[in-house]
Amino acid sequence: MGEIADRPTGNRNLPAKIIPIPAEATQTLWPPVSTTVTAVALAKPREAAALALRAIDTTSQNTNFIGPNNRGGHQGLYNDLRSLRTAAENVVNDDGANEAISASLNLKLSQAFVTAIARADLIANRDTESALSVKLCRELKAALENAKAQ
Numbered sequence: 001m002g003e004i005a006d007r008p009t010g011n012r013n014l015p016a017k018i019i020p021i022p023a024e025a026t027q028t029l030w031p032p033v034s035t036t037v038t039a040v041a042l043a044k045p046r047e048a049a050a051l052a053l054r055a056i057d058t059t060s061q062n063t064n065f066i067g068p069n070n071r072g073g074h075q076g077l078y079n080d081l082r083s084l085r086t087a088a089e090n091v092v093n094d095d096g097a098n099e100a101i102s103a104s105l106n107l108k109l110s111q112a113f114v115t116a117i118a119r120a121d122l123i124a125n126r127d128t129e130s131a132l133s134v135k136l137c138r139e140l141k142a143a144l145e146n147a148k149a150q
Contacts, residue, residue, distance in 0.1 A: 039110035041103065044150045049088035049109060051147030056081050056088075059140050065133060074133075077123060080116040084144075087112040113148040117141055 042048050059066060059081065066078050087109040096102050123129060124137035 039107050039114055041106050042110050042113075042148065042150070045091045045106045045109055047150040048113070048147045049091040051150060052084055052088045052109075052113065052144060053092070055140060055143035055147060056085050058143075059136065062136065065136050074123060077116070077119045077137075080112070080119045084109075084112040084116045110148070113144060117144050117148070120144065 066074050066081070068078060069075070087105070090105050091109050094102050094105050120137045120141040124134050124141060126134075129137070
């Protein structure tokens with residue numbers, strides 16, 4: 001059960017009267033937020049990584065759309081694509097000598113795909129985005145989903 005403080009108006013020095021809030025109301029007002037990223041091992045991680053790198057390179061060329069330190073806006077997407085690039089490069093450069101490391105890199109790549117796709121989808125569905133921004137994010141999302149499906 002949550003609580004809310006109710007202070008008499010105009011006098012901060014008076015003690016607050018605590019009003020209990022039923023648990024059902026707190027769940028309705030403030031539903032729990034899941035921060036779990038679901039990742040599934042990719043069937044062809046090297047191919048997916050190569051396609052992801054191409055999509056990232058294409059998107060990164062438009063510095064009016066994306067760039068470091070919010071140069072082109074969409075700093076969060078820029079950060080997510082950097083993480084995806086790192087994960088993809090690690091998979092491409094993996095020699096496969098250690099299966100556990102390869103599996104870990106595969107899952108990290110899958111997680112990076114999920115995060116970047118979700119961010120592109122979020123931007124593409126914002127009411128405040130320009131038509132060009134929406135178009136670029138939809139194209140990026142489609143390219144990343146295609147790469148992940150490999």
